[in-house]
Amino acid sequence: MQELAMQPPRESGALSPPIYSVATIRAKEAFIIDMDGVIYHGNQLLPRVSEFLRWLVKEEKRFVFLTNSSERSPKELSQKMKRLGITVGEDHFYTSALSTAGFLASQKPGGTCFVIGEAGLTQALYAAGFSMNEVDPDFVVVGDTRSFGYEKLVRAIQAVKKGAKLICTNPDISMVGEGGMHPATGALVAPIELVTGKKAYTLGKPNPLMMRQALKMLKARREDTVIIGDRMDTDIIAGIESEITTCLVLSGVTSREELDQFAYQPSIILDGIADILPPPSRPASPVRGGPQTLK
Numbered sequence: 001m002q003e004l005a006m007q008p009p010r011e012s013g014a015l016s017p018p019i020y021s022v023a024t025i026r027a028k029e030a031f032i033i034d035m036d037g038v039i040y041h042g043n044q045l046l047p048r049v050s051e052f053l054r055w056l057v058k059e060e061k062r063f064v065f066l067t068n069s070s071e072r073s074p075k076e077l078s079q080k081m082k083r084l085g086i087t088v089g090e091d092h093f094y095t096s097a098l099s100t101a102g103f104l105a106s107q108k109p110g111g112t113c114f115v116i117g118e119a120g121l122t123q124a125l126y127a128a129g130f131s132m133n134e135v136d137p138d139f140v141v142v143g144d145t146r147s148f149g150y151e152k153l154v155r156a157i158q159a160v161k162k163g164a165k166l167i168c169t170n171p172d173i174s175m176v177g178e179g180g181m182h183p184a185t186g187a188l189v190a191p192i193e194l195v196t197g198k199k200a201y202t203l204g205k206p207n208p209l210m211m212r213q214a215l216k217m218l219k220a221r222r223e224d225t226v227i228i229g230d231r232m233d234t235d236i237i238a239g240i241e242s243e244i245t246t247c248l249v250l251s252g253v254t255s256r257e258e259l260d261q262f263a264y265q266p267s268i269i270l271d272g273i274a275d276i277l278p279p280p281s282r283p284a285s286p287v288r289g290g291p292q293t294l295k
């Protein structure tokens, strides 16, 4: 509490204003960028995202799109971006499925898995040297899926009872989809945990392993990197726990009013990712009065 008393006055009920300037963010060499709520909402690209990506390329910044979804492969994500009008190579995507596959390869190279998930997850596991086994796998791996059924649930439970380790690609419990709320991976793994009494090990943000893997992929040091995300409980906490500068954008899940619920704050808060862009150069003119904005 004492710490808060030392901070500048509060704005809109939130914690103290950002402690970093946007110029600090702009000067970073490497960018870890969340997707939904930062780049797009579903199938709708957010304003000036194309311009921001052009700026990243022009400035020779290193960047990776990081998503907790394990449903799509980097190739499918690259195709989705292309449909939205943006061309980004598949080597610029890192998913919780890749994080999970990398982790499992370090645990048991060449092991076997029973998977409840989609192609993004099975492809990542095959590529990491795993094979599929429905009878006595080393791991039961649960990821995002739209084909969750009783039969698979029974197989997963019985495999865990026989000794398979229970792994979950990401902790997200729900997501917004067609018609409203849909269950996500965290909700799908819960019945297996409940019946077996075993707690899954969960990859994906906020697990700092995902940040370390992304840094390795970018060949970047954490002090030269910023993570940009729309969720305090995944993106921002993942950055904080990995000692990476954090940038919260208000274009997604978290609103400024909700910031007060958290005992931590991001390094900077922006309305959207395009606010990182340098201001357009224009002839000198008198500066208007009023409070300074972040830009």
Ligand SMILES: [Mg+2]
Residues within 6 Å of the ligand: 034, 035, 036, 037, 038, 229, 230, 231, 252
């Ligand atoms: Mg997001």
